[in-house]
Amino acid sequence: MPQNLQRPVDLARAHGLSTQAIRNYEAAGILPPAERSPNGYRAYTALHARALAAFLALIPGHGQPAATQIMRAFTRDETETALRLIDESHAQLLDDRRTLRAVAAALEDLAPIAGRRGDTFVGPLARRLGLRPATLRKWERAGLLHPRRDRQTGYRVYGPADVRDAELIHQLRRGGYQLARIAPLLAQVRAAGGVEPLGSLLDDWNTRLTARGRGMLTGAAALDAYLAARAADR
Structure with missing residues (x-):
């Protein structure tokens, strides 16, 4: 097998996943269609590895369902759809932050x-x-x-x-x-x-929202690296 190709098991081990998970991601359109080695086996390139890294990086900030839709849209070259999905996810985070502030203000005023x-x-x-x-x-x-x-x-x-x-x-x-x-x-x-004991609940809520925001930044960087590599490959 050429050096730039990886077996499904190699790609899976690099991220602590099962080989079946890699196949499932490809079938779902999260990864581009696999290359085929001379003997007909699936083989993945560095581009597939970047796509997988981008998908896994998107999950903490956007959640797995949204991350799946985003990657699937890019795989289908539906760029506008993918960007809209990302915008909607950011808008949801902003709405959740506003809700948290409203809850905190309501509790303080009681x-x-x-x-x-x-x-x-x-x-x-x-x-x-x-x-x-x-x-x-x-x-x-x-x-x-x-x-x-x-x-x-x-x-x-x-x-x-x-x-x-x-x-x-x-x-x-x-x-x-x-x-x-x-x-x-x-x-x-x-x-x-x-309402007094709910302060810890609000703190935990804020921590989770902050983690989602940071996760979106990390996911954006990994996704951008994948898209840049894909453009260069084409």
């Missing part, structure tokens, strides 16, 4: 339950938040609020914890947070007995 007033009803709470009563009922139907019912009148009664939850939901909604994504956060607030 007063502790111990310093709150007593029970209230749907009308006064809605006016306090600048909302319609129907909005509070919608949040209740979504499982985000759980006011108790007055035994005599049947009216909804919001205790201090309910009011805190309503304020948190309101601020998160203003920050663009979807109802489905608010539910897990509320569950953590309730389990912790307040």
